[in-house]
Amino acid sequence: MSHPDAFSLRRDFILGKALAPIYALKDAAALSRCACAVAIGAFDGVHRGHRHLINQMVADAHEHGIAAIAVTFDPDPDTVVSAAPAPKLTLVADRLRLLASSGVDAVCVVPFDSALASLDHDAFFTRVLLPVLDIRSVHVGSNFRLGYRGASDVNAIRDWARGRGIEVFGHELVCDDGDVVSATRIRSLISSGSMEMAAAELGRTYAVRGRVARGRGEGHKMGFPTANVVIDSNILAPQEGVYAGFACLGEEAWPAAINVGLPPTFKGAPGSAKLEANIVGFSADIYERDIALSFTKQLRRSRPFDSLDELIATVEGNIQDVRDLYGEGRYDLRA
Ligand SMILES: Cc1cc2nc3c(=O)[nH]c(=O)nc-3n(C[C@H](O)[C@H](O)[C@H](O)COP(=O)(O)O)c2cc1C
Ligand SMILES: Nc1ncnc2c1ncn2[C@@H]1O[C@H](COP(=O)(O)OP(=O)(O)OP(=O)(O)O)[C@@H](O)[C@H]1O
Numbered sequence: 001m002s003h004p005d006a007f008s009l010r011r012d013f014i015l016g017k018a019l020a021p022i023y024a025l026k027d028a029a030a031l032s033r034c035a036c037a038v039a040i041g042a043f044d045g046v047h048r049g050h051r052h053l054i055n056q057m058v059a060d061a062h063e064h065g066i067a068a069i070a071v072t073f074d075p076d077p078d079t080v081v082s083a084a085p086a087p088k089l090t091l092v093a094d095r096l097r098l099l100a101s102s103g104v105d106a107v108c109v110v111p112f113d114s115a116l117a118s119l120d121h122d123a124f125f126t127r128v129l130l131p132v133l134d135i136r137s138v139h140v141g142s143n144f145r146l147g148y149r150g151a152s153d154v155n156a157i158r159d160w161a162r163g164r165g166i167e168v169f170g171h172e173l174v175c176d177d178g179d180v181v182s183a184t185r186i187r188s189l190i191s192s193g194s195m196e197m198a199a200a201e202l203g204r205t206y207a208v209r210g211r212v213a214r215g216r217g218e219g220h221k222m223g224f225p226t227a228n229v230v231i232d233s234n235i236l237a238p239q240e241g242v243y244a245g246f247a248c249l250g251e252e253a254w255p256a257a258i259n260v261g262l263p264p265t266f267k268g269a270p271g272s273a274k275l276e277a278n279i280v281g282f283s284a285d286i287y288e289r290d291i292a293l294s295f296t297k298q299l300r301r302s303r304p305f306d307s308l309d310e311l312i313a314t315v316e317g318n319i320q321d322v323r324d325l326y327g328e329g330r331y332d333l334r335a
Contacts, residue, residue, distance in 0.1 A: 003326055004205075004246075006333050012205040012294045013248040014090075015333060018100030022107040028132040031069075031106060037061040037137040038108075038129070040071045041144070042078065042183075045089035046098035048203045049141065049174035049181040056171055057139035058103045066136055067105040071129065072096070073112040079234070081117050086187055087236035089202070091209060108133065121152035122160055135166055142170040143180075176201050193239035193298035205245070207294035208235055208275075212286045216271045219278070222312050224319060226259070228273035229291055237275060241301045244322045247279045248292040251333045255280040255326035257319045258293055264304040265311055278319055281328030296325075 010016060023030060039057040043050050054070060061068035074092050079085040090098065099107045110116065110128060119127070124146060129135060138157065146152045152160075154170030161168045173180045181201045189198040190206055199205045208231045215228035227247065231237065240261030247256040256277040266272055277293055299318050305311035 004331075006331060008204075009246060009248070009253045009294075009331055010333050012207050012246070013253070013292050013333070014094045014097055014207070015248075015251070016101070018097045018107075020100045020104050020106050022096050022100050022109060025108060025110045025128070025132065028108050031067070031108070031132060033132060033134045034067045035134045035136055036067040036069045036105075037064070037139060038069045038071045038133065038135055039104075039139040040146070041140065042076045043070070043072050043095055043099060044076055044078075044183040045186055045202055046095060046102065047089075047181055047183060047186055047201055048176075049201075051102055051203065052174045053139060053141055053171055054099075054102045054104060056169070057137075060137055060139065060169070061105070064136065068103070069133065070099045070102065070104045070107045071133075072099060072107065072109055073116075074109050075112055077112050077117065080112055080114060085234075086184070088234055089183055089186060089190075089206070089236060091232060091235065094209070118148050120147040121157050125160070137167040137169065139169045139171060141173050143173060144170065187236055190236055190238050190295075193241050193243075193301075195238065195243065195295045195297055199296070205294045205296050206238070207245075207248070207292050208237065209290070209292045210275070212289050212291050213273075214271070214287060215273045215276065216266075216269060218266075219276070222308065222315075224257075224278045224312070224315055225283070226273065226276035226278050227286055227291060229275045229277060229293060231275060238295050239298070239301075242299045242318050243295040244297045244299055244318075244325055245277075245293055245295045246326070246331070247277050247282075248294070248333070249286065249289060253331040253333055254282045255322050255328060256293060257299075257315070257322045258295065259302060260295075261302050264302055267304075278315070280319060280322050280326075281330070 158168040210231035219226040
């Protein structure tokens with residue numbers, strides 16, 4: 001695996017300013033009911049399929065000289081309607097930033113609650129979207145469902161739109177090796193440690209954001225200090241195991257050897273970290289700092305060790321693997 005460049009690391013860590021304005025629906029009057037094409041969805045992960053859909057919507061908008069607007073929801077509808085919501089690939093702020101940097105002219109964020117979930121497609125368009133947007137075309141994937149319990153498919157929306165001057169496109173879904181790219185599939189790849197396949201479908205290396213908390217302090221004594229990283233409980237962590245990747249602190253990235261899951265050797269020890277990284281070549285006090293970790297490759301599954309010496313030798317071997325892959329220097333991510 002080659003050294004990534006600053007550009008790809010910035011993309012993986014979702015750095016940089018959003019390129020287009022993001023409007024909450026209640027402030028969307030600022031769009032002055034502009035003529036527009038819209039792409040609609042939850043867009044968790046803003047993966048390659050989502051971006052292909054958005055590209056087609058943007059091309060249509062440009063062709064007709066109208067605005068290109070991504071319409072999404074906060075919170076993710078799944079967290080409201082599902083009894084067991086899936087852990088998400090992106091925090092809402094990152095999802096919006098990714099959408100705002102996808103070539104659209106604006107992002108419009110519809111607050112999602114059980115009242116919205118109970119609307120049918122007619123009420124969703126006429127009561128929620130059309131008062132603020134003069135929609136000329138709707139772009140969704142061919143599998144798109146809208147309305148109470150997903151009652152309305154693309155054909156139902158197209159029937160409704162006929163005669164209203166609104167064109168509806170149900171685009172073919174982007175596939176990878178015959179499998180439809182979806183947030184659900186990417187979650188399952190990440191949950192099985194297939195980080196390279198997940199990255200191919202996401203279009204970037206999977207990364208999570210968190211804060212450095214105090215741990216047991218044992219790693220330091222064993223010769224490999226680790227930053228214990230606490231992430232939002234609604235965000236998906238990869239399968240338990242040991243990973244090569246990067247740690248991002250401010251505008252710097254460092255190679256990192258990362259352990260996901262409570263260390264099986266010390267299971268139950270109070271203060272054990274569920275996610276910790278040895279940041280290769282780095283030494284500074286970073287307690288309470290914001291940090292992001294990316295996972296390029298699973299090196300092995302975690303396992304219990306019979307002796308501390310064996311644990312230390314194995315972890316040092318993993319840290320060396322990371323050094324061999326990415327060196328031990330700082331990557332400057334300033335644009
Ligand atoms: C790269 C890496 C790989 C690790 N692999 C394992 C493992 O396979 N089994 C295990 O019990 N702990 C593993 N650990 C966790 C260590 O046991 C842990 O860092 C150490 O106990 C220090 O914990 P502390 O940060 O809570 O003080 C690993 C840690 C790192 C950084
Ligand atoms: N592979 C894809 N290619 C093109 N469009 C897609 C693809 N996957 C989803 N879409 C479309 O993107 C929009 C957002 O979809 P959605 O947020 O449900 O994504 P998803 O990846 O299918 O999520 P999940 O797996 O959680 O259901 C919808 O219009 C959907 O039809």
